[in-house]
Amino acid sequence: MTRLKKKAWVEMAATGILFVLILIQSFLRLVQVNAQGIHLVFIMLFVGVPTGVIMYHIEYRRFRQCDEREKKIICKAFLISAFVFIFYLILFSLSAFFLIGGSGNIPVVFMPTMVLVGVFLGQCTQSFIILIECAKDDNE
C-alpha cells in the first residue's frame, strides 16, 4: 500500500472515530451540566479544539514527509473537500432557515452535530479523491 493510500484510509477512519468520540464526550458533558444555548458551543469547542490541534500536528508532520507530487494531490483533494464542506454548510443553513423554519424548529443540539457531519463529509471527499489518484497510478 502506498503512503498516499495509507494516509487516505487512516485519515478517513481517524476522522470517523474522532467524530463519534467528540459527539459522545460532548453529549455526555451536555447531559451532565444540562447545557443550553451558548454553553453548548463552548463545550463543543472545549472538546473539539484540542482534538483539532492534535490532528493538525499529526497531519502537518505527515504532509512534510510527502514528495512534491503527493503534496500536489493532497492540496487538490483538500481544495475540493473544502468546497464540498462550504457547499454543505450553505445547503444546511439554507435548508435550516428557509425550508424547516429556523432556530425555533431545530434543536440547538443538532447544530454542532451537523457541523461535524460536514467535517466528516469533507474528509471523506478528500480521502476519496486521493484514492482515485492512487487508483490512476495503479492502472498505469
Add this chain to the structure above:
Amino acid sequence: MSKDRLSNTIRRLRFDADEMTQQSLAEKVGVTRQTIIAIEQGRYAPSLPLAMRIARAFGKTVEEVFQLEE
C-alpha cells in the same frame, strides 16, 4: 492556456545506467516510485529542483533529460 508537454528520456537513461530501477532512482532523488513512474509517462511535470536532481542522478543536464514539446 499553454499546451506544452514535457517529454523525457528517463527510461532510456535508467537502462543505460546499468538498468537502474525506478525504486533506486526514486531513493536517489528523494521521491516515491509512483512519482518517477508518473514523470516517465509524462503525467506529471516535476519542479525545477526535482528535474535538476534527476538530471544530476544520471550525470546529465536538465535539457538532456527533459524536452519541451510544443
